[in-house]
Amino acid sequence: MNDDSERAAPRRKDARRNKETLLDAAATVFVTKGVEAPVRDIAAEAGVGLGTIYRHFPTRSDLIIAVYRHQVDACAEAGPALLASSATAHAALEQWISLFVDFLVTKHGLAGVLQSDNSGFETLHAYFLDRLVPVCTQLLDAAAAAGEIRSGIGAYELMRGVGNLCIGADSDPDYDARRLVGILIAGLRLPG
Numbered sequence: 001m002n003d004d005s006e007r008a009a010p011r012r013k014d015a016r017r018n019k020e021t022l023l024d025a026a027a028t029v030f031v032t033k034g035v036e037a038p039v040r041d042i043a044a045e046a047g048v049g050l051g052t053i054y055r056h057f058p059t060r061s062d063l064i065i066a067v068y069r070h071q072v073d074a075c076a077e078a079g080p081a082l083l084a085s086s087a088t089a090h091a092a093l094e095q096w097i098s099l100f101v102d103f104l105v106t107k108h109g110l111a112g113v114l115q116s117d118n119s120g121f122e123t124l125h126a127y128f129l130d131r132l133v134p135v136c137t138q139l140l141d142a143a144a145a146a147g148e149i150r151s152g153i154g155a156y157e158l159m160r161g162v163g164n165l166c167i168g169a170d171s172d173p174d175y176d177a178r179r180l181v182g183i184l185i186a187g188l189r190l191p192g
Contacts, residue, residue: 019056022046023070026063031106035064068124072131075103079135089142090149094185096139097162100132101181104166132159149188158188 025046029037039060043050057063079096086092136155144151162181169177 018048018052020070022048022053022056023067026067027071027106030064030067035060039063065124069127071103072128075099076131076135079139083139083142088148089139089146090189093139093143093149093188096135097181097185098178100136100159100162101166101178104163105169105177129156143188147190150190153188158184 022042026042029042029045033041039050039053042063043053046053053063057066075096078099079092082092082095083089086095133155136159140149140153140155140158143149144153161184165180165184166177168175
């Protein structure tokens with residue numbers, strides 16, 4: 001290898017890490033201030049200049065889409081890791097559902113933005129389903145095969161139920177979506 005290609009690989013890795021840091025910072029700001037938060041707040045959270053954000057994401061919708069995809073990818077990647085590291089398949093499913101709930105209840109204002117007329121958002125729902133339904137299916141199948149939960153539970157059906165339980169969690173401090181989702185997940189267990 002020549003010097004240029006040896007230097008390019010670490011730069012690409014740094015650029016990817018910097019972009020992930022930027023997306024994590026944007027997600028944090030979106031949770032606390034909503035998706036209409038000033039870009040300067042995101043830049044401050046990430047420790048970068050405004051130009052860095054605009055270089056990666058020329059428009060707010062580009063940034064929102066990237067944050068959404070980044071969070072979906074993190075949730076998708078967590079499933080197999082939890083299945084490999086948890087004591088039981090049911091424990092992995094519970095932990096993954098908890099991450100899924102966090103994803104659903106912390107996207108303040110994102111649902112409204114996703115329903116806007118911007119064509120860039122049209123494919124996000126399909127992306128969400130394509131990435132997360134197979135992961136949830138894998139976790140459900142593993143827990144059913146281990147005899148820990150009932151079989152025949154569809155991933156889409158479960159995710160939809162969890163999603164419906166999360167509606168309103170961000171606007172009503174007395175509503176505990178996580179507790180209700182916990183009851184739902186406990187209800188999957190086989191009697192015994």
